[in-house]
Amino acid sequence: xxxxxxxxxxxxxxxxxxxxxxxxxxxxxxxxxxxxxxxxxxxxxxxxxxxxxxxxxxxxxxxxxxxxxxxxxxxxxxxxxxxxxxxxxxxxxxxxxxxxxxxxxxxxxxxxxxxxxxxxxxxxxxxxxxxxxxxxxxxxxxxxxxxxxxxxxxxxxxxxxxxxxxxxxxxxxxxxxxxxxxxxxxxxxxxxxxxxxxxxxxxxxxxxxxxxxxxxxxxxxxxxxxxxxxxxxxx
Amino acid sequence: xxxxxxxxxxxxxxxxxxxxxxxxxxxxxxxxxxxxxxxxxxxxxxxxxxxxxxxxxxxxxxxxxxxxxxxxxxxxxxxxxxxxxxxxxxxxxxxxxxxxxxxxxxxxxxxxxxxxxxxxxxxxxxxxxxxxxxxxxxxxxxxxxxxxxxxxxxxxxxxxxxxxxxxxxxxxxxxxxxxxxxxxxxxxxxxxxxxxxxxxxxxxxxxxxxxxxxxxxxxxxxxxxxxxxxxxxxxxxxxxxxxxxxxxxxxxxxxxxxxxxx
Numbered sequence: 001x002x003x004x005x006x007x008x009x010x011x012x013x014x015x016x017x018x019x020x021x022x023x024x025x026x027x028x029x030x031x032x033x034x035x036x037x038x039x040x041x042x043x044x045x046x047x048x049x050x051x052x053x054x055x056x057x058x059x060x061x062x063x064x065x066x067x068x069x070x071x072x073x074x075x076x077x078x079x080x081x082x083x084x085x086x087x088x089x090x091x092x093x094x095x096x097x098x099x100x101x102x103x104x105x106x107x108x109x110x111x112x113x114x115x116x117x118x119x120x121x122x123x124x125x126x127x128x129x130x131x132x133x134x135x136x137x138x139x140x141x142x143x144x145x146x147x148x149x150x151x152x153x154x155x156x157x158x159x160x161x162x163x164x165x166x167x168x169x170x171x172x173x174x175x176x177x178x179x180x181x182x183x184x185x186x187x188x189x190x191x192x193x194x195x196x197x198x199x200x201x202x203x204x205x206x207x208x209x210x211x212x213x214x215x216x217x218x219x220x221x222x223x224x225x226x227x228x229x230x231x232x233x234x235x
Numbered sequence: 236x237x238x239x240x241x242x243x244x245x246x247x248x249x250x251x252x253x254x255x256x257x258x259x260x261x262x263x264x265x266x267x268x269x270x271x272x273x274x275x276x277x278x279x280x281x282x283x284x285x286x287x288x289x290x291x292x293x294x295x296x297x298x299x300x301x302x303x304x305x306x307x308x309x310x311x312x313x314x315x316x317x318x319x320x321x322x323x324x325x326x327x328x329x330x331x332x333x334x335x336x337x338x339x340x341x342x343x344x345x346x347x348x349x350x351x352x353x354x355x356x357x358x359x360x361x362x363x364x365x366x367x368x369x370x371x372x373x374x375x376x377x378x379x380x381x382x383x384x385x386x387x388x389x390x391x392x393x394x395x396x397x398x399x400x401x402x403x404x405x406x407x408x409x410x411x412x413x414x415x416x417x418x419x420x421x422x423x424x425x426x427x428x429x430x431x432x433x434x435x436x437x438x439x440x441x442x443x444x445x446x447x448x449x450x451x452x453x454x455x456x457x458x459x460x461x462x463x464x465x466x467x468x469x470x471x472x473x474x475x476x477x478x479x480x481x482x483x484x485x486x487x488x489x490x491x492x493x494x495x496x497x
Binding site: 069 | 394396397399400401402403404405406407410414415418
């Protein structure tokens with residue numbers, strides 16, 4: 001995905017001015033930065049949920065995981081998945097097989113007939129994550145997908161994410177305020193600062209995800225760099 | 236004593252249908268008792284007839300074919316005006332929820348319609364239209380803005396995350412309408428319909444009184460009033476209340492069936 005010359009303002013406030021960035025295929029990029037810097041605006045532009053000037057070149061569909069599960073409350077888990085992605089599968093047996101496999105990956109296959117109100121917050125968010133990988137898309141956008149979840153739940157969801165990403169590779173664009181989340185899931189960390197937004201830091205994360213630890217040198221270097229950018233965000 | 240109370244409580248909890256019947260019956264009983272005491276205190280049938288006299292008139296009315304003609308006419312006009320208001324409100328509320336300029340254009344019109352006194356609308360309509368047409372227009376003009384506002388609010392309350400998700404995933408529009416929007420707004424639509432359908436009946440009868448609509452409940456009430464036959468007037472009133480209950484009951488039944496089907 002390639003974003004070139006992105007311009008976006010809210011009234012007199014210029015969020016992006018001639019902003020450009022490229023995302024490598026099947027890699028996960030975590031976009032971080034202070035609140036209000038333009039992270040969500042960037043994702044909304046990618047998802048075509050907001051008008052913008054400039055070009056965003058995509059070679060496939062975009063799926064999304066929001067900070068809310070966004071499930072239809074009168075439909076079961078399976079029906080919710082079918083509602084969102086059914087149109088993208090002309091072959092219904094293929095849809096059934098894929099639905100089964102993503103639900104098994106997030107350990108919710110047994111709850112496929114449950115209604116959203118019968119699920120816990122964590123379970124509902126797992127359905128939302130499964131849905132993100134079920135749409136036959138090239139890109140997955142995650143807008144603070146693990147926000148408001150406790151640490152234990154977050155770490156389980158991160159494991160599910162890595163499992164699904166291995167099963168169905170995607171170019172992932174995630175925004176988060178949780179550095180630990182970014183450093184354990186992403187292949188690249190982009191920190192935005194200033195107004196209009198600019199890339200303050202672009203940090204590749206090369207250590208394989210399964211062997212990452214907060215004790216590693218790469219981790220502490222990335223963390224220090226992130227802190228430096230955040231402190232001077234709007235200067 | 237407390238054990239006995241507990242036993243009574245568990246009995247009522249176990250037999251919900253009894254609770255559902257007993258409480259309304261007590262309510263009706265209280266109204267009848269107050270009415271009876273008031274009638275005894277006044278002791279002039281022309282001013283306030285007793286419940287027994289009024290029900291006597293009501294049951295006598297049930298055997299009169301002209302009564303059913305009037306009830307049928309009033310009910311038919313009420314349903315027609317209500318559904319006209321419902322249909323127009325569904326269209327305009329959808330337009331204003333999705334097309335912002337339409338919302339800006341409609342919102343002052345709706346506000347004006349909601350604040351015009353019912354009586355002004357009735358009096359103007361009587362001058363302009365035939366006696367069987369003006370009650371329809373009046374009822375429509377009263378229920379339409381209320382339904383429009385309820386429908387619009389219901390549409391605006393649909394979960395924005397689910398709407399955005401549907402857009403991003405490219406869910407076909409027909410699927411969004413039938414699986415997301417309609418099920419989300421239905422509870423509010425039923426709630427608004429239930430309260431507005433009995434309002435429609437009341438407004439219809441009031442305008443029939445003033446428009447002197449031929450063969451209608453309103454005009455029959457007006458005739459009873461002219462002859463100072465208050466017991467007969469109460470008989471018609473009982474029918475209006477029964478109709479109102481029936482209409483609300485039908486809406487509740489449709490709601491139950493529809494929500495089960497979803």
